[in-house]
Amino acid sequence: MKALLLLLAAAVLPAADSNSVLIRNVSVHPVTGPDIQNGSVLVLDGKVAEIGPKIAPRGGARVVDGHGLQLYPGMINAGTNIGLDEIQALHDSVDLDEIGMFNPELRAEVAFNPSSQHVEVVRAGGITSLISLPGSGGGGGSVITGQAALMHLDGWTWEEMAVKPSAVMEMLFPQIQSGGGRRQAAAGAQRSYRDDENQYKERLRQVSLFFEDARRYEKAKTAGAPDFQRDIKLEAMLPVIDGKQALFVRASTERAIKDAVAFADKEKVKIVIADPREIGATGPLLKAHQIAVVLGKTLALPEHEDDPYDAPYTLPNEFFKAGVKICFGTFDVEFARNVPFEAAQAAAFGLPHDEALKALTINSAEILGAGDQLGSIEKGKLGDLILTDGDPMEAKTNIKQMFIAGKEVSLESRHTREYEKWMKRP
Amino acid sequence: MRYLVLSLSLLAATVGIDQAQTVLIRNTTVLTVTKGTVPNGDVLIENGKVAAVGKNVSAPANATVVDGSGKFLMPGIIDCHSHTAVEGSVNEGTVSDSSMVDIKDVLDPTDINIYRALAGGLTVSNVLHGSANAIGGQTTVIKLRWGKTAPELLFEGAKPGIKFALGENPKRQGYPPQGQGLFNAGAAAERRYPGTRMGVEEVIRQSFTEAKIYQAEWKTYKERAARGEHPIPPRKDLRLEPLVEVLEGQRYVHAHSYRSDEILMLLRTADEMGFKIRTLQHVLEGYKVAKEIAAHGAGASTFSDWWSYKIEAYDATPYNAAIMARKGVVVSLNSDSDELQRHLNLEAAKTMRYGGLNETEALAMVTINPAKQLGIDDKVGSIEVGKSADLVLFDKHPLSDFSKPLKVWIDGHQYFDRDKDLEMRPGFEQQKKALQEKQAAEGRSGRGHGGAAVNPGPTAGPMVDLTGGGRS
Numbered sequence: 099m100k101a102l103l104l105l106l107a108a109a110v111l112p113a114a115d116s117n118s119v120l121i122r123n124v125s126v127h128p129v130t131g132p133d134i135q136n137g138s139v140l141v142l143d144g145k146v147a148e149i150g151p152k153i154a155p156r157g158g159a160r161v162v163d164g165h166g167l168q169l170y171p172g173m174i175n176a177g178t179n180i181g182l183d184e185i186q187a188l189h190d191s192v193d194l195d196e197i198g199m200f201n202p203e204l205r206a207e208v209a210f211n212p213s214s215q216h217v218e219v220v221r222a223g224g225i226t227s228l229i230s231l232p233g234s235g236g237g238g239g240s241v242i243t244g245q246a247a248l249m250h251l252d253g254w255t256w257e258e259m260a261v262k263p264s265a266v267m268e269m270l271f272p273q274i275q276s277g278g279g280r281r282q283a284a285a286g287a288q289r290s291y292r293d294d295e296n297q298y299k300e301r302l303r304q305v306s307l308f309f310e311d312a313r314r315y316e317k318a319k320t321a322g323a324p325d326f327q328r329d330i331k332l333e334a335m336l337p338v339i340d341g342k343q344a345l346f347v348r349a350s351t352e353r354a355i356k357d358a359v360a361f362a363d364k365e366k367v368k369i370v371i372a373d374p375r376e377i378g379a380t381g382p383l384l385k386a387h388q389i390a391v392v393l394g395k396t397l398a399l400p401e402h403e404d405d406p407y408d409a410p411y412t413l414p415n416e417f418f419k420a421g422v423k424i425c426f427g428t429f430d431v432e433f434a435r436n437v438p439f440e441a442a443q444a445a446a447f448g449l450p451h452d453e454a455l456k457a458l459t460i461n462s463a464e465i466l467g468a469g470d471q472l473g474s475i476e477k478g479k480l481g482d483l484i485l486t487d488g489d490p491m492e493a494k495t496n497i498k499q500m501f502i503a504g505k506e507v508s509l510e511s512r513h514t515r516e517y518e519k520w521m522k523r524p
Numbered sequence: 525m526r527y528l529v530l531s532l533s534l535l536a537a538t539v540g541i542d543q544a545q546t547v548l549i550r551n552t553t554v555l556t557v558t559k560g561t562v563p564n565g566d567v568l569i570e571n572g573k574v575a576a577v578g579k580n581v582s583a584p585a586n587a588t589v590v591d592g593s594g595k596f597l598m599p600g601i602i603d604c605h606s607h608t609a610v611e612g613s614v615n616e617g618t619v620s621d622s623s624m625v626d627i628k629d630v631l632d633p634t635d636i637n638i639y640r641a642l643a644g645g646l647t648v649s650n651v652l653h654g655s656a657n658a659i660g661g662q663t664t665v666i667k668l669r670w671g672k673t674a675p676e677l678l679f680e681g682a683k684p685g686i687k688f689a690l691g692e693n694p695k696r697q698g699y700p701p702q703g704q705g706l707f708n709a710g711a712a713a714e715r716r717y718p719g720t721r722m723g724v725e726e727v728i729r730q731s732f733t734e735a736k737i738y739q740a741e742w743k744t745y746k747e748r749a750a751r752g753e754h755p756i757p758p759r760k761d762l763r764l765e766p767l768v769e770v771l772e773g774q775r776y777v778h779a780h781s782y783r784s785d786e787i788l789m790l791l792r793t794a795d796e797m798g799f800k801i802r803t804l805q806h807v808l809e810g811y812k813v814a815k816e817i818a819a820h821g822a823g824a825s826t827f828s829d830w831w832s833y834k835i836e837a838y839d840a841t842p843y844n845a846a847i848m849a850r851k852g853v854v855v856s857l858n859s860d861s862d863e864l865q866r867h868l869n870l871e872a873a874k875t876m877r878y879g880g881l882n883e884t885e886a887l888a889m890v891t892i893n894p895a896k897q898l899g900i901d902d903k904v905g906s907i908e909v910g911k912s913a914d915l916v917l918f919d920k921h922p923l924s925d926f927s928k929p930l931k932v933w934i935d936g937h938q939y940f941d942r943d944k945d946l947e948m949r950p951g952f953e954q955q956k957k958a959l960q961e962k963q964a965a966e967g968r969s970g971r972g973h974g975g976a977a978v979n980p981g982p983t984a985g986p987m988v989d990l991t992g993g994g995r996s
Contacts, residue, residue, distance in 0.1 A: 399866075
């Protein structure tokens with residue numbers, strides 16, 4: 099009899115890859131709306147269908163009891179090199195920083211290794227999607243490194259994983275390349291600041307010319323010029339110069355941010371500032387232009403010897419207080435799973451707690467142009483959800499279950515498998 | 525120049541808060557680590573030591589009272605692997621056995637990272653030579669007494685150590701030239717032995733074989749001299765002296781290691797040669813040989829979650845600390861980084877997620893356990909009567925990612941106070957502005973730099989030095 103019941107139960111259970119789920123009896127944190135104690139969330143066919151205090155099962159959704167647990171939207175890391183960099187020191191395992199100054203036609207998506215061990219490791223930290231950037235931020239004189247992909251951390255192929263394959267165009271804003279200070283002096287550097295500045299201006303001029311080329315290309319194309327020839331580099335620039343795709347501009351210093359904003363004004367392109375290490379006087383400027391910022395690591399050293407010890411810790415709140423929309427990235431691979439802790443440290447030093455959470459979820463989605471799909475628990479959005487036993491920004495919290503587009507995904511990884519295997523060693 | 529002036533200001537500022545000798549921290553959650561948690565507890569500091577821990581401790585008339593209500597007091601954090609306060613490079617990379625050099629000789633007490641670490645609750649660091657050699661330089665334990673001189677940083681009575689290194693780093697200079705890479709010595713570097721893990725083992729075996737001969741020569745000499753004979757003393761060898769100290773248990777071995785094979789190799793070589801490995805550093809695959817590490821009696825000082833930055837770090841797991849702890853190894857979490865050392869309490873919190881350690885076990889990873897590994901657990905590492913008053917007051921529980929240190933004491937002297945730090949900032953800004961104006965004025969009048977364009981200082985690029993301490 100018992101066996102028969104089990105058989106019957108099995109018959110009505112949805113398939114393992116079902117993308118419909120009802121999570122009941124759980125504290126729901128939608129992020130964009132008020133928290134619901136003892137609430138329910140129903141996901142049907144990968145999308146959130148209903149949120150409320152009590153929802154009856156329907157549509158073949160699997161029922162999960164979330165008693166005593168918290169339900170948050172899956173977190174987003176808005177700046178990583180996941181999928182393109184497996185082992186940093188082994189060049190053969192790294193696909194970052196292609197040769198060439200302008201590579202807008204390169205797509206991170208197509209080189210994203212879906213079997214990278216990092217995918218599972220990052221997922222275990224409560225992160226359901228991330229940006230994979232084609233550049234490391236320091237590579238070889240490149241200015242436009244390529245198209246960054248917004249990826250789900252689930253799928254058999256990169257194609258299945260991609261949420262927004264060409265979410266943003268990564269640009270390393272040219273900087274005055276003077277290390278300066280005692281180290282450079284010790285190395286006997288002979289270049290003057292003027293030399294460095296001139297080189298910088300020359301690079302900016304080349305960038306402007308490239309954008310000018312793209313514009314002329316578009317004109318020729320639109321006009322149907324008889325000798326028009328397709329150019330894949332310039333073709334890839336069209337969404338940028340048309341303002342449809344944001345430039346994801348890495349600019350670490352106050353000067354680079356100012357110059358990047360001036361550049362965006364001149365070229366009439368949409369930009370996001372990425373991984374700034376200081377705010378300086380750029381707050382009002384960014385606010386006035388409604389330019390958002392993807393912050394890098396909060397847990398970092400101050401840039402200058404005479405900065406306050408907590409300068410990187412207070413930086414996120416400085417941007418927030420200035421009225422700038424922020425979200426978090428880590429701009430690496432190894433510590434991409436720790437992005438919630440970067441937000442927590444910012445909260446410890448002034449950023450309001452709810453803003454820290456938004457900067458891991460809804461803000462990230464909106465800044466990356468996926469605000470209609472990700473970043474909050476709302477009807478119609480993808481069912482990217484995490485069940486936790488506490489605040490997901492706390493290291494001591496356990497991520498208990500994860501759903502990506504309504505499908506439960508494993509939280510096992512290379513790390514948990516080693517743990518289980520070696521704990522058993524006699 | 526402006527850095528020097530600012531540093532001097534900080535020194536002066538430190539003296540300003542470095543006075544109270546008798547302090548009562550009242551009505552706070554005391555996380556003793558070794559004797560449980562005292563809610564609404566008091567801790568009395570007298571003569572640099574913890575004089576009382578408990579409830580309703582009465583304040584002596586001369587005591588400064590600190591209200592700790594709603595806050596958390598923990599022992600000063602201890603880092604078993606640091607390269608902070610080392611002047612210049614941490615590697616004497618030209619030889620495979622650089623046991624003759626000593627970090628103690630190159631301590632820089634003005635390294636701003638000392639202050640930055642203090643502000644993260646760190647009070648003690650094991651300052652190590654780099655990992656370029658199978659047998660590296662001599663190491664020293666310091667207290668982060670910001671504002672004091674180099675000799676005053678030294679942890680009184682802490683046993684000195686020596687760095688060993690296994691695996692990729694010591695064999696790197698033995699690779700055929702491969703061009704520039706993050707971890708390559710570079711095409712220009714001359715190859716030097718060893719270039720394999722086998723060679724690393726041989727260097728250690730060879731050096732200790734020589735050390736034993738040297739030890740015997742001196743023993744014979746001393747015996748003959750004691751008998752009233754007049755033997756010629758053996759030639760002094762500064763390379764072998766510290767290795768004899770290792771053989772005689774007078775110097776600790778702190779061994780940088782990654783893979784389980786090399787860890788086991790070192791334990792067996794040490795067993796054979798008759799010395800002990802005090803700590804295995806990094807020890808990312810320690811979880812595979814935890815049983816052997818525990819049997820040898822070595823401690824393990826690892827990272828919370830570093831992995832994948834090189835092939836020997838690919839089998840790393842953040843569960844490493846928990847597995848080793850469960851299998852009987854004394855485990856600590858270290859930083860090896862000017863940055864990470866600023867929040868080792870948050871690294872400890874990760875062991876609760878990765879392996880399910882409880883709060884006390886997690887805190888022990890950055891307090892009493894590293895103290896045990898450094899042989900200083902009779903003096904620091906927990907809040908107990910008679911121990912040094914090395915204490916950190918946090919605004920929230922230190923295992924919360926939302927917490928931050930407010931005050932830090934070393935030997936009962938307050939070395940960090942967040943309120944004072946905030947108070948002093950406008951003054952620093954004014955000093956800085958005045959200096960910049962002065963510099964600009966000198967530039968205009970053609971003095972100083974002869975009117976040439978002046979590099980305004982660091983403006984771009986990461987300040988982290990990958991060539992020095994760098995990645996392990």
